[in-house]
Every structure is written in C-alpha cells, then in structure tokens.
Amino acid sequence: xxxAEQDWPLRVRDLVKAFKEVRANDGISLTVxxxxxxxxxxxxxxxxxxxxxxxxxxxxxxxxxxxxxxxxLVADPDAARQLCSYLPQAQMPIExxxxxxxxxxxxxxxGGRPPEVARRRRELIEALDIGxxxxxxxxxLSGGVRRLVGFAMVTVCPGRLxxxxxxxxxxxxxxxxxxxxxxxxxxxxxxxxxxxxHNVLEAEKAVDRLxxxxxxxLLAEGTPSALxxxxxxxxxxxxxxxxxxxxxxxxPFVQGHTRVGHNLMTVIAEAEAAHAIxxxxxxxxxxxxxxxxxxxxxxxxxxxxxxxxxxxxxxETPT
Amino acid sequence: MTTLxxxxxxLRSGPGYWWDSYRGMLRWQLTSMRLWLPVTAxxxxxxxxxxxxxxGLFFGTxxxxxxxxxxxxxxxxxxxxVGLILGPQLVAAQRMEHTYDxxxxxPVPRTTAAAAWLTVNFIxxxxxxxxxxxxxxxxxxxxxxxxxAIVPAVLLTLYTGxxxxxxxxxxxxKPMITVIITQATIFLAFGFSAINFPxxxxxxxxxxVNEWLPLYPMANTVRAALTQGVAEEVARSYLxxxxxxxxxxxxAAGVLGRRG
Numbered sequence: 001x002x003x004a005e006q007d008w009p010l011r012v013r014d015l016v017k018a019f020k021e022v023r024a025n026d027g028i029s030l031t032v033x034x035x036x037x038x039x040x041x042x043x044x045x046x047x048x049x050x051x052x053x054x055x056x057x058x059x060x061x062x063x064x065x066x067x068x069x070x071x072x073l074v075a076d077p078d079a080a081r082q083l084c085s086y087l088p089q090a091q092m093p094i095e096x097x098x099x100x101x102x103x104x105x106x107x108x109x110x111g112g113r114p115p116e117v118a119r120r121r122r123e124l125i126e127a128l129d130i131g132x133x134x135x136x137x138x139x140x141l142s143g144g145v146r147r148l149v150g151f152a153m154v155t156v157c158p159g160r161l162x163x164x165x166x167x168x169x170x171x172x173x174x175x176x177x178x179x180x181x182x183x184x185x186x187x188x189x190x191x192x193x194x195x196x197x198h199n200v201l202e203a204e205k206a207v208d209r210l211x212x213x214x215x216x217x218l219l220a221e222g223t224p225s226a227l228x229x230x231x232x233x234x235x236x237x238x239x240x241x242x243x244x245x246x247x248x249x250x251x252p253f254v255q256g257h258t259r260v261g262h263n264l265m266t267v268i269a270e271a272e273a274a275h276a277i278x279x280x281x282x283x284x285x286x287x288x289x290x291x292x293x294x295x296x297x298x299x300x301x302x303x304x305x306x307x308x309x310x311x312x313x314x315x316e317t318p319t
Numbered sequence: 320m321t322t323l324x325x326x327x328x329x330l331r332s333g334p335g336y337w338w339d340s341y342r343g344m345l346r347w348q349l350t351s352m353r354l355w356l357p358v359t360a361x362x363x364x365x366x367x368x369x370x371x372x373x374x375g376l377f378f379g380t381x382x383x384x385x386x387x388x389x390x391x392x393x394x395x396x397x398x399x400x401v402g403l404i405l406g407p408q409l410v411a412a413q414r415m416e417h418t419y420d421x422x423x424x425x426p427v428p429r430t431t432a433a434a435a436w437l438t439v440n441f442i443x444x445x446x447x448x449x450x451x452x453x454x455x456x457x458x459x460x461x462x463x464x465x466x467x468a469i470v471p472a473v474l475l476t477l478y479t480g481x482x483x484x485x486x487x488x489x490x491x492x493k494p495m496i497t498v499i500i501t502q503a504t505i506f507l508a509f510g511f512s513a514i515n516f517p518x519x520x521x522x523x524x525x526x527x528v529n530e531w532l533p534l535y536p537m538a539n540t541v542r543a544a545l546t547q548g549v550a551e552e553v554a555r556s557y558l559x560x561x562x563x564x565x566x567x568x569x570x571a572a573g574v575l576g577r578r579g
Contacts, residue, residue: 060578090417109343
C-alpha cells in the first residue's frame with residue numbers, strides 16, 4: 001500500500017465538551033500531521049485529558065468532530081481504540097507482570113503477530129536500556145523504569161496516532177534522551193504523536209509543533225521558534241530573592257513578572273538590559289536578592305504569560 | 320534496526336479478531352492476578368469447606384435436612400462471591416489508581432474483557448464448588464441425588480452472579496460507592512438471604528422479597544439439582560434467575576458501550 005494512503009492526520013474540529021456548567025473543551029481545533037510530534041501544553045484543568053479521552057473514544061463530544069485519516073473517531077469509538085495507542089499519566093497496572101511479558105502481552109492484544117512483537121520488544125528493551133529488568137516483576141520496578149516499560153507497551157505495536165501523557169515522568173536524564181529518540185522514531189514511521197505535558201522546557205526540545213491550551217480553549221499554536229518569535233526583542237531577568245524577602249517594588253521597565261518560591265522571573269526589553277542588571281545588583285547590595293541571570297526568553301515565559309500558571313510549568317532545569 | 324511494523328491500515332473485525340482479543344484479555348487478567356489468583360481460589364475452597372465443617376462443630380449432631388441446606392447453600396456462595404464482591408472491588412481499585420482508562424483504551428471488543436472475567440470466575444468458582452461439595456459428602460454422608468440440571472443451575476448461577484457484579488462495577492463511576500454497595504451485599508447475602516436455610520424461616524414479606532432477588536433462586540436451583548424433595552417452586556426460580564441474567568447482561572452491554 002502506498003505510504004500516502006497510510007499516513008493519516010488527526011483532525012480535531014471545533015470540539016466542545018461540557019460537564020454540567022463547565023466547558024472543559026470550548027471549541028478546540030487542531031491538526032496533527034503524520035510523522036509529527038505535536039505538544040499539547042496546559043496547566044491542570046486546562047482540558048487536555050478531556051480532549052484525549054474524546055480522541056480515544058472514552059468520552060463523547062457535545063459538539064465538533066475528530067477524524068483520523070478517513071475514520072470518524074466520534075462515530076466509531078471501536079476504530080478509535082484500534083487506531084490510537086495511549087500512554088496515560090498514571091503508571092501501568094503491571095505489578096504482577098514481568099517487564100518483557102507486559103510489553104509482549106500488550107503487543108499481542110494490539111494485534112501484533114508473535115514474531116513481529118518479539119522482535120520489536122527486544123528492540124525497545126535494548127533502545128531504552130532496560131534489559132537488566134526485563135524479567136523483573138512490575139511491583140519491584142522503580143517508577144522511571146516502570147514508565148519506560150509503559151512506553152514500550154504502548155509503542156510495541158503502535159497505532160496511527162500515539163498519545164503520550166507525560167512520558168518522561170520519573171525517568172532518569174540519560175534514559176529520557178533514549179525515550180525521546182524512540183518518540184522521534186514513531187514519527188519517522190508515520191504515526192502522528194500527541195504529547196501531553198506540563199514540562200515546557202522538555203517539550204520545547206522534543207516537539208515539531210505545539211499548542212497551548214487553557215480553560216478549554218486553544219490559546220496559541222505553532223512551532224516553538226514561531227511562538228518564541230512573538231517575544232523577540234525581550235529578555236528574561238531571573239532574580240533569586242533572599243529567603244523570606246518580599247517581592248521588591250518593580251521598576252517601570254519590567255513588562256511582566258511571576259514569582260515561584262524565591263525565584264522572581266521578569267520580562268524586559270533588550271534595550272533595558274543595562275538598567276535591569278543595575279537594578280538586580282542593587283537588590284543584591286541591599287541583601288534582598290542573592291543572584292540573578294539574564295537570558296533569552298524561553299517558551300516557558302510565553303506559557304506562563306498566556307496561562308498565568310506558575311505552579312504547573314516544568315522547572316527542573318532552568319537555564 | 321528498523322523493525323517497526325508497517326502501518327496497520329485495515330481495521331480488524333470478525334470472529335478471529337474476537338477470539339484473539341479474548342485470548343489476549345484472558346492472558347492479561349490471569350497474569351495481572353497471578354500473585355493472588357491461587358490464594359483466592361484456595362481461600363474460596365477452604366472457606367466453603369470451613370463453613371460446612373463449622374456447622375458440625377457448633378451443633379455436634381446436625382439434622383440431615385439442615386446439613387443438606389447448608390451444604391448446598393455454601394456452594395452458591397463459593398460460586399458468586401468473587402464475581403459479586405471481588406470483581407466490583409477490583410474495578411473500583413482500577414478507578415482509584417487511574418488505570419481504568421488505559422484498560423478501556425485497549426483495542427479489543429469490550430465483550431472480550433467481560434468474557435475473560437467470566438472465565439476467571441469459572442476458574443476460581445468451580446474447584447471451590449467441588450471441594451465444598453466433597454467435604455460436605457464426607458462429613459455428613461449427604462443423601463445427594465445429582466441430576467443433569469446441575470450443569471445449567473451452576474452455569475446460570477455463576478454467570479448471573481458475575482454479570483450482576485460486572486454491570487454494577489462499570490455502571491457506578493464513584494469507586495467509594497461501589498465499595499459501600501459490595502460491603503452491603505455481603506451483609507445482606509449472609510444475613511438475610513435464604514441461601515443456607517429454608518425460605519419459610521423468614522418473615523413473610525422478606526421471603527417474598529427473596530423470591531424476586533437473585534440469591535435465593537440461585538440456591539434453590541442448585542439445591543434442586545443435587546437433592547430430592549427439598550427444593551420447591553424450582554421452575555419459578557429458573558425464570559427469576561434467567562430474568563436477572565438477561566437484565567444484568569443488558570445493563571453490562573449498555574454500560575460497556577457508554578461514553579461519558
């Protein structure tokens with residue numbers, strides 16, 4: 001069969017889903033092309049899970065449509081389950097499965113033929129570097145390894161759309177890199193990948209395009225660089241405040257700010273860089289702050305500005 | 320290096336798809352219960368046998384009619400307790416641990432998950448039934464008259480008990496409510512259902528209620544298939560039980576196809 005006939009985009013059109021008075025999805029439209037890794041970013045309660053559950057046929061939309069290639073997933077939830085692979089945010093229920101066995105059984109349930117499943121299972125175990133645990137029971141696996149086994153279960157025989165909800169939770173940095181390589185390979189094979197995450201910094205490196213959603217609406221969509229281009233000409237001044245220090249009075253050139261713990265992040269115009277450094281040094285001199293860093297604005301700044309959410313943004317490796 | 324299979328474009332369907340999915344789901348369920356399935360089966364068998372023996376310890380000499388009632392009633396409890404109580408509690412745990420969505424996102428016909436769970440109940444229930452019956456025979460020298468009706472009576476009892484539990488488990492979205500209802504079911508099943516004693520021991524109105532609920536008809540049909548001259552109005556019990564099996568199947572089918 002020609003590749004073009006196998007490569008199906010996911011098309012979500014004007015999707016509406018309400019629970020009583022709350023519109024969890026309020027007219028969301030997006031397209032994920034085959035071969036593309038598409039990030040879905042948003043704080044808790046933004047409507048990400050509601051969107052995903054409608055795609056995989058667990059919830060029925062109140063309005064709008066979802067199609068994968070020629071298939072209407074709203075009209076045919078059985079097709080949705082066959083065509084989509086879903087890694088939920090919660091850990092997989094594999095306490096009494098050996099790691100390799102969990103991958104193999106899921107592959108068979110997903111319709112893979114035994115030799116094909118066995119080959120792919122070996123390949124994933126090797127690629128994710130989890131060989132030393134392949135005969136370990138799920139109950140004895142660390143959270144990170146269990147997460148990787150979950151990823152392998154979902155992708156051993158992947159559907160045309162692979163939905164990954166926070167796939168790297170608990171995974172160590174080295175294996176995180178291996179996991180992202182495998183995510184990319186899914187794209188190379190023609191699957192559309194929908195990556196649901198809070199972790200903006202990681203998403204920025206991993207996705208081709210992304211959407212930021214909040215309160216059921218799509219706020220922005222584009223490549224990471226296109227979204228960042230909106231902030232061209234601005235810089236991020238990050239000030240680490242002294243313990244128990246109040247947020248200092250902000251000078252007029254500060255265009256926006258958020259505070260997480262002692263970390264005060266401000267956005268300034270490039271032209272004000274010298275003034276900003278002077279202000280930060282003055283705070284240190286007054287013992288109100290301990291250090292500062294000036295850098296380019298990141299996707300995280302844009303995310304925070306759009307969603308007003310500071311608690312959910314990934315902030316493991318502020319750069 | 321590239322062994323990722325080519326895209327599966329055609330959707331699977333038909334009997335072969337159903338059968339493969341059933342085998343996959345049965346393997347999934349048996350493996351996920353691997354650590355405690357043998358223990359559960361053993362506990363079921365021991366508790367059935369224990370119940371039969373305990374009565375002898377308590378009364379010393381047990382009247383034959385009482386021995387017949389208890390021994391045949393215990394069989395019903397060993398058959399339905401997993402499906403009616405443990406099944407819903409397992410589903411409640413899946414909901415609490417947020418693994419429910421993953422299991423329902425698997426690409427299988429949903430009837431295969433129900434069929435696999437039914438099979439698990441047979442695997443646990445039938446040996447327990449055999450052990451309890453064996454112990455009762457050895458201890459009380461029961462005058463059993465086993466008729467071929469034992470097959471439909473046991474099948475219908477096991478099926479109906481499992482499907483009522485299954486439908487309830489999936490119909491109730493809040494796990495805590497499931498847990499409360501199953502606890503109440505244990506209380507009612509052991510205390511106020513005419514399983515181990517004759518129906519006429521109950522006050523009139525409660526006896527009437529029992530005739531329409533599923534547990535008494537289960538006990539009555541199984542007892543009728545193992546004894547002579549003990550069970551009454553057996554045809555009515557079959558009818559009530561059949562109605563419960565149809566209703567629970569319909570409810571389960573409705574719930575399984577439902578999207579929130």
